[in-house]
Amino acid sequence: MSTTLEGYNFAYLDEATKRMIRRALLKAVAIPGHQIPFGAREMPLPYGWGTGGIQVTAAILGPTDTLKVIDQGADDTTNAISIRRFFTRVAGVATTxxxxxxxxxxxRHRIPERLLRxxxxxxYQVPQPEPLSRLEPRRTETKRLHALADYGLMHVRLYEDIARFGHIAKAYDYPVMVNGRYLMSPSPIPAFDNPKMHRMAALQLFGAGREKRIYAIPPYTDVRSLDFEDHPFRPIRAPHACALCASTDTYLDEVITDDAGGRLFVCSDTDHCAERQATAQEAAE
Amino acid sequence: MNGLTPGFADAGLTPGFADPVLDGQATFRAVLEAMSRPGRVQRAGSALRPPAPLNQAAAAVLLTLADADTGFAHDAGVAAEAWLRFHCGMPLVPGAQAAFVLATGTPPALASLAQGSEEEPQAGATLVLQVNALTEGTGWRLIGPGIETEHRLHVDGAPAGFVAAWAVNRASFPLGVDVVLCVGDRLAALPRTTMIAEG
Structure with a gap:
């Protein structure tokens, strides 16, 4: 059925590399939110295209798995299609x-709307795993700050937003505290998706290829978006209904339709939107 | 001599995984699931015939995760050592430096194993502990990440004073030791975040 590529190990990576990644993953699960360095390999696609996520997927994937890949919520973008095709060729797994x-x-950059089981x-594909990187560029220093759980810098950064704009002006990659201990970058998912990470039933794994870091959130683990008592965290969403499925509770993409200011809002999660449209059509018939 | 030859002959050296790639993957997923949902029992290594006193699950875990990069300490005797070193090639190191510690009898004190450092808590050891039986739904009440409300796990053959030692291990988070409990071809895990309450 599938035409698996000859001459490559199952799921592309060699077994020694998989063992190294697997050991890092297990420690990542045992220390929720803590970034663990790993020896990221060169992959047959450039950094920034999901090399970290691909290596994590390659280390966990088995022949009975069914793989879904999304890029900004969409299954049909170049990146998502390429990664799905990659694993079809090197691991022969089913995709959906x-x-x-x-x-x-x-x-990449979304959590599906449908609750994970x-x-x-x-x-998650992660470009910058260090939530403090914009505030403290030295790795040696951020390691120390994590060791001490000293996250004052980030609180000041959020406070400065409030002082300047009246609200926390961070719409994506909104920092979270995991299990009350580690400050963590949720990767550039919209802040809208942050609440889905809290006590999620599914295991969440994060891989950053260029930055060579792996981290994880076990199932049913507290994930709290940083905020202040008088400025509670608010997930941000465009105040519109989806132009295709009329949903008012999903994350929307703005699509420019012409040069005259025409635009429409559609669900970013293409699978969820298509499902809602199909259900609506069935109901109408 | 490399120390492997006598063991090879003595033990008759049974094979490792029939399919190192896919069996390793299946075992890893079992351990990942066990570590993600502490107290839930998984299966691994049913097809292995490791030399006594090594059980199938412990053998599978080490075949999957240990290699030349991971220091190893154990109490399992000559035959098991020869088998493991032939299949995994891990260097033997003192218990306090080992990434993987295998205990088939009374395990070393948790506090005597590698704990990691504040900056690199991931250097804490993984203790592969062979026990007599694992029963879900009764015994210890486990609470913590990976557990929705509570999981119950009865561990027959847990070392004396383990719960008290575990409380100390838990309290030193993020430092500490993670434990994989193995019996026959079944395993369960206790990551350092798990709290154990008795009764």
């Missing part, structure tokens, strides 16, 4: 566009 059918979901694993 339906969240409900997947056992492993690799994602206990038998699913979500793998």
């Amino acid at each position: 566009e339906h969240t409900a059918e997947a056992t492993v979901v690799q994602t 206990e038998d699913q694993i979500i793998v």
